[in-house]
Amino acid sequence: MDISFKFDPELIMGADTLSLAGTICGRYGDRIMIAAGHDLDPQLIKRLKDILEDARIEAIVFDGIEEQSGVDMAENIVELCRAGHCAAIIGFGGNKTQIIARMAAIMAPMRISSYDLLDGRGFYEKFLPFIAIPTAGLDAFSFTGYFLAADPRDRFVKLIRSPGKLYAAVIVDSNLYQSIRGGEAAASVFEGFSAALEAYCSSNASFLSDALLERSLNFYAQILKKGSNEIDLDTFAQAGFLASLGTSVSSPGVGAALSFAINARFPVSKHLCSSALLPSITEKLIASRPEKLARVASFLGNTGGAASTADAANSAITGIRACMESFNVQPSLKDFGISLDRLAAVAEAARNLEFVAASPWTVSEEAVFDILKGII
Numbered sequence: 001m002d003i004s005f006k007f008d009p010e011l012i013m014g015a016d017t018l019s020l021a022g023t024i025c026g027r028y029g030d031r032i033m034i035a036a037g038h039d040l041d042p043q044l045i046k047r048l049k050d051i052l053e054d055a056r057i058e059a060i061v062f063d064g065i066e067e068q069s070g071v072d073m074a075e076n077i078v079e080l081c082r083a084g085h086c087a088a089i090i091g092f093g094g095n096k097t098q099i100i101a102r103m104a105a106i107m108a109p110m111r112i113s114s115y116d117l118l119d120g121r122g123f124y125e126k127f128l129p130f131i132a133i134p135t136a137g138l139d140a141f142s143f144t145g146y147f148l149a150a151d152p153r154d155r156f157v158k159l160i161r162s163p164g165k166l167y168a169a170v171i172v173d174s175n176l177y178q179s180i181r182g183g184e185a186a187a188s189v190f191e192g193f194s195a196a197l198e199a200y201c202s203s204n205a206s207f208l209s210d211a212l213l214e215r216s217l218n219f220y221a222q223i224l225k226k227g228s229n230e231i232d233l234d235t236f237a238q239a240g241f242l243a244s245l246g247t248s249v250s251s252p253g254v255g256a257a258l259s260f261a262i263n264a265r266f267p268v269s270k271h272l273c274s275s276a277l278l279p280s281i282t283e284k285l286i287a288s289r290p291e292k293l294a295r296v297a298s299f300l301g302n303t304g305g306a307a308s309t310a311d312a313a314n315s316a317i318t319g320i321r322a323c324m325e326s327f328n329v330q331p332s333l334k335d336f337g338i339s340l341d342r343l344a345a346v347a348e349a350a351r352n353l354e355f356v357a358a359s360p361w362t363v364s365e366e367a368v369f370d371i372l373k374g375i376i
Contacts, residue, residue, distance in 0.1 A: 008164065008165050008167060009132075009143070009167035009168065009169055009170045010024065010168070010169040010170070011169070011170050011172070011241075012024065012169065012170070012171045012172070013171075013172040013173075013237065013238075013241060014172075014173070014174070015173065015174050015175050015234065016173060016175055017171050017172065017173045018047070018048065018051065018133065018171060018173045018175075018176065019051060020171065021048060021051050021052060021090075021131075021133065021171060022051045022052050022054055022055025022057060023055065024131065024168075024169045024171065025052060025055070025057055025088060025090065025131060025169075026055050026056070026057055027168075028087050028088040028129045028131075028168060029057075029086070029087020029088060030056060030057055030058060030087070031057065031058045031059075031060065031084060031085060031086050031087055032052060032057050032058070032059055032060070032086055032087065032088050032089075032090060032131075033059075033060050033062065033077065033080065033081045033084065033086040033088070033089045033090065033104075033128075034048060034049065034052075034059050034060065034061045034062070034063075034090045034092055035062050035065060035077050035089055035090065035091055035092065035093075035097060035100065035101035035104060036061060036062065036063040036065065036092040036093050036097065037063070037065050037066070037092070037093025037094055037096070037097040037135070038063055038064055038065055038066045038069075039066065039067070039093075039094075040063065040092065040093050040135060042063075044092075044135075044176065045061060045063060045092065048090075048092060048133070049061060060080060060081070060084040060086060062076065062077050062080055064076070065093060065096060065097045065100050065101075066096075067094075067096055068267075069096060069100065070150070070152035071099065071100055071103055071114050071118070071149045071150065071151075071152065072113075072114045072115075072152050073100055074100045074101075074103040074104040074107060074114050075104075075107070075113060075114055077089070077100065077101065077104040078104050078107050078108045081104065081108050081128070082108060086108075086128070087128070087129070088105075088128055088129040088130070088131060088168065089101055089104055089105045089108070089128050089129075089130055089131070090130075090131045090132075090133060091130065091131070091132050091133065091134075092133045092135070093134075093135050093136075094134070094135055094136035095134075095136060095139050095270065097135075098132055098134060098139075098142070099147060099148075099149050101130065101132075102130055102132075102147065102162065102166070103117055103149065103160065104128075105127055105128045105129070105130035105166060106122060106124070106127050106162070106163065106166065108127070108128045109126035109127060109128060110122075110123050110124075110125070110126055110127070114152075115153075117149075117160050118149065118151050118158045118160065120161075122160070122161060124161070124163040127163050127166055129166075129168035130166050130167055130168060131167075131168050131169045131170075131171065132167060132169070132170045132171070133170075133171045133173070133176070134170075134172065134176075135176045135177060136177065136188070137177060137188060137192060137236065137237070137240040138170075138172070138240045138241055138243070138244040139195070139244065140195040140199070140243070140244065140247045140252045140256045141244075141247075141252065141256075142170070142244040142248075143167075143244050143245055143247070143248035144162070144247065144248045144252070145161065145162055145164060146159050146160060146161050146162055146355070147159075147160055147162055148160070148257070148260045148353070150260075150263075150264030150265075151264075155264050155265045156261070156264065156265070156345075156346070156349045157257070157260050157261040157264045157346075157349055157350060157353070159353055159354065159355075172237050172240075172241055174233040174234050174236070174237040175233070177233050177236065177237065184269060184271050184272070185230075185231050186231075186275075186327035186328070186329050187269070187271035187272050187274070187275045187329055188231075188236075188271050189220060189223050189224060189231060189236065189327075190224075190271075190274060190275040190278055190323075190324065190327075190329060191259070191270065191271045191274035191275060192216075192220055192236075192239055192240050192243050193217065193220040193221075193224070193278070194255050194256070194259075194274045194275070194277065194278045194281065195243055195247060195252065195253075195255075195256055195274070196213050196216040196217050196220065196239070196242075196243035196246065196247070197217065197278075197281070197282065197285065197296060198252060198253025198254070198255050198256060198281065198285070198359075199213055199243070199246055199247040199250040199251060199252060199253065200213040200214065200217065200246070200250070200292060200296075201253070201285045201288070201289040201292050201293075201360050202250045202251040202252075202253060202358045202359065202360060203251075203358050203359070203360050204250045204251040204358045205250045205251075206249060206250070208249050209246045209247075209249040209250035212242050212243075212245055212246030212249065213242065213243065213246035213247075213250070214295070214299075215242050216238075216239050216240075216242035216243040216246060217239075217296055217299055218299050219235050219236075219238055219239035219242065220239045220243075221296075221299035221300050221301075222235060223235055223236060223239070224300065224323040224326075224327070225300065225301060225323070227323070227326040227327065250358075251355050251358035252355050253281070253356070253358075253359050254281070254350065254351065254356045254359050254363050254368070255274060255277045255278070255281040256274070257350035257351070257353045257355070257356050258273070258277055258347060258350045258368070258371070258372075259273035259274040259277060260350070261346045261347065261349055261350035262333075262338075262343070262346060264346075265342075265346045266336065266338050266342075267336070268333060268336050268338070272333070273333070275324070275329050275331065276330070276331050276332055276333050276375040277371065277375060278320060278324075278331065279317060279320060279321060279324075279331045279374070280331075280370075280371040280374045280375065281371065282316060282317055282320055283317060284361050284367070284371070285360065285361070286313045286314060286316065286317070287361065288360040288361040289360055290309050290310050290313035291309055291313070293312075293313035293314075293316045294309045294312035294313045294315075294316070296316050297312050297313065297315045297316035297319055298312070300316065300319035300320070300323065301319070302315045302316065302318055302319030302322070331374075331375065332375055332376075333375050333376060334375075334376060338376060339376070340372060340373065340376050343372050343376065344369075347368045347369070347372055348365070348368075350368075351363055351365070351368050
């Protein structure tokens with residue numbers, strides 16, 4: 001397969017790299033919009049604002065983005081951004097914040113609405129430079145030319161095109177990953193592992209994506225084999241970056257689509273959705289990519305004395321389930337009271353997302369239905 005690869009954003013990664021935000025943002029203007037998550041520690045927002053002001057950059061803060069916020073909130077950010085004549089937008093927060101801030105950066109100069117983007121009526125001749133400062137890790141769509149968002153009108157997930165040069169910079173400061181500690185810490189690791197696994201096995205995979213994603217999966221496996229909810233944040237940050245970059249060269253999978261779609265419609269975190277889906281997705285991948293699943297099983301240290309590639313591949317499921325048991329993560333959404341009937345339309349919307357066609361197995365209605373039966 002021919003490979004065309006260009007990595008546009010400037011990437012700064014490491015502990016306390018937030019300190020460099022003033023230097024980076026100063027290249028784009030002297031007035032910057034900070035779109036921040038509402039649940040973010042106010043002291044972190046103040047710290048970022050102080051860093052920018054020390055670099056003689058005026059910072060205008062919008063910190064009203066909540067996990068339940070609809071993407072139409074991007075219009076509030078755009079309105080404030082225009083009134084303040086901001087030259088760039090910083091997305092400072094978790095995945096929902098990054099999605100909404102990314103939309104605002106596309107919308108601001110073009111005077112289009114969030115519904116224009118959701119309906120595919122975006123125009124990409126102009127956009128504001130977007131600086132991402134994630135606080136919950138990078139997701140599978142961080143570096144792809146598209147991303148997913150929930151349509152507030154029906155809560156179905158939609159694919160939004162992203163201009164190629166939208167990202168000006170990405171600052172990955174592992175010390176900001178507050179939400180990776182606590183109850184959903186392990187689920188966050190399994191979500192990243194699942195995204196990397198699907199991209200690794202995608203029909204769009206290449207030697208470049210394999211190199212990136214194998215390293216990512218190895219990092220995730222190191223975390224999982226420790227069997228503790230105290231996550232090594234530096235390792236987690238590196239694993240997430242490599243997973244996102246590898247996915248941009250390859251393709252996300254149906255598991256990523258389903259987790260976004262379920263989260264868009266029901267009050268279940270995307271972390272938990274991905275974790276619940278992982279065993280069933282892995283079983284599908286074993287049949288289509290046994291040699292790669294055998295490799296993944298070796299990362300988890302679970303091949304044992306497997307006599308064949310098929311046996312080694314099947315041991316990947318055993319390794320994943322053992323890790324989930326160790327972290328007390330249940331491969332089920334039964335506790336949320338979601339009926340299979342209510343998931344049918346949601347699953348169909350996810351199945352029809354165009355990148356799902358790159359899955360190495362036939363993603364039929366029946367196959368998706370079987371996967372959902374396994375988690376409800």
